[in-house]
Amino acid sequence: MTTIEVHASKSYQIRIGYDLLPTLGHHISTLQGVEKVCLISESNVWPLYGDTAEQSLIDTGFETCHYVFPAGEPQKCGETFLAILNFLAENQLTRTDAIVALGGGVVGDLAGFCASCFLRGIRFVQVPTTLLAAVDSSVGGKTAIDLPSGKNLAGAFYQPSLVLCDLGCLDTLPEAVFLDGCAEIVKTAILFDPEMFRSLMKSGPSFDRESVIARCVAHKRDIVTADEFDRGQRQKLNLGHTIGHGVEAMSHFTISHGKAVSIGIAIAARAAAKLGLCAQETCDECLTLLSQFRLPIETEYCASDLCAMALSDKKRSGETINLIIPHAIGDCTIVPTPISQMESFIQAGL
Ligand code: GLY
Numbered sequence: 344m345t346t347i348e349v350h351a352s353k354s355y356q357i358r359i360g361y362d363l364l365p366t367l368g369h370h371i372s373t374l375q376g377v378e379k380v381c382l383i384s385e386s387n388v389w390p391l392y393g394d395t396a397e398q399s400l401i402d403t404g405f406e407t408c409h410y411v412f413p414a415g416e417p418q419k420c421g422e423t424f425l426a427i428l429n430f431l432a433e434n435q436l437t438r439t440d441a442i443v444a445l446g447g448g449v450v451g452d453l454a455g456f457c458a459s460c461f462l463r464g465i466r467f468v469q470v471p472t473t474l475l476a477a478v479d480s481s482v483g484g485k486t487a488i489d490l491p492s493g494k495n496l497a498g499a500f501y502q503p504s505l506v507l508c509d510l511g512c513l514d515t516l517p518e519a520v521f522l523d524g525c526a527e528i529v530k531t532a533i534l535f536d537p538e539m540f541r542s543l544m545k546s547g548p549s550f551d552r553e554s555v556i557a558r559c560v561a562h563k564r565d566i567v568t569a570d571e572f573d574r575g576q577r578q579k580l581n582l583g584h585t586i587g588h589g590v591e592a593m594s595h596f597t598i599s600h601g602k603a604v605s606i607g608i609a610i611a612a613r614a615a616a617k618l619g620l621c622a623q624e625t626c627d628e629c630l631t632l633l634s635q636f637r638l639p640i641e642t643e644y645c646a647s648d649l650c651a652m653a654l655s656d657k658k659r660s661g662e663t664i665n666l667i668i669p670h671a672i673g674d675c676t677i678v679p680t681p682i683s684q685m686e687s688f689i690q691a692g693l
Pocket residue numbers: 479480482483485573577580581
């Protein structure tokens with residue numbers, strides 16, 4: 344097992360390894376004063392891991408309850424949020440108790456936001472079961488629900504008390520879901536880690552899970568420690584995301600997040616090369632690595648549609664939007680870009 348320490352507004356550990364779910368109770372018992380644990384999960388994940396997780400908690404002496412909602416992004420909404428808060432109240436969880444978020448990004452974001460609000464904040468433990476959640480959304484304390492006007496429009500920065508990444512959960516992921524998470528790994532390598540980039544180029548998707556996930560998490564830890572509230576360097580994690588959001592939105596979210604991010608990274612890299620902001624070789628390397636992971640690098644959508652959708656994203660700030668530009672592998676910068684130049688930037692990258 345690899346343990347990574349995070350020291351943000353809250354200090355906590357991220358534990359990465361096998362057989363963490365069957366020993367969930369032991370891990371939760373390292374948090375002081377928890378008596379009751381509410382597991383929050385969704386309908387695809389719960390049948391796979393719910394019993395193992397809950398039995399481990401019961402065997403360790405915790406009182407438990409669980410709330411399982413139908414799988415899918417539409418459930419990351421105000422109605423489910425309120426239903427969970429009511430469930431926590433009915434089950435009389437107190438401020439010294441804890442929530443366990445068992446699932447991917449939807450579960451983690453929603454359960455984390457509930458934890459931030461219930462009794463003005465109770466502890467929560469992230470147990471990511473997708474690669475994307477393991478390397479990105481479970482770490483760093485971004486919690487949210489979607490509103491009818493857009494994704495993640497209501498939320499809080501609220502750090503978990505513990506993150507447990509059981510690598511065994513990744514074994515049951517459909518290939519497409521696994522590759523989706525790989526987009527965040529490739530993003531991390533481009534942003535911060537030329538050595539990991541080279542190693543991923545050789546391994547493709549059969550990389551060593553524990554070491555690569557741990558390395559991505561350590562990079563994210565460093566960024567979150569430096570800029571927990573997303574006012575500066577943390578925005579680098581949006582590499583490929585703003586344009587990717589345009590791709591997702593244009594497809595009415597039928598193109599997955601990871602694929603959309605991959606297309607967003609490809610557009611940013613091609614535009615950077617064309618505008619003389621990075622070497623053509625750097626752009627080619629980014630495209631090659633994305634392709635190694637069977638991730639898309641082209642889109643049928645035009646620059647003006649992508650631009651309109653990308654600008655509806657909350658990452659916009661006044662008349663500029665921060666684009667993350669790759670200059671070289673491991674060297675990316677935040678470039679405030681006038682809204683008026685966004686479409687031509689995208690056009691350059693198509
Ligand atoms: N997923 C991007 C962030 O945590 O800031």
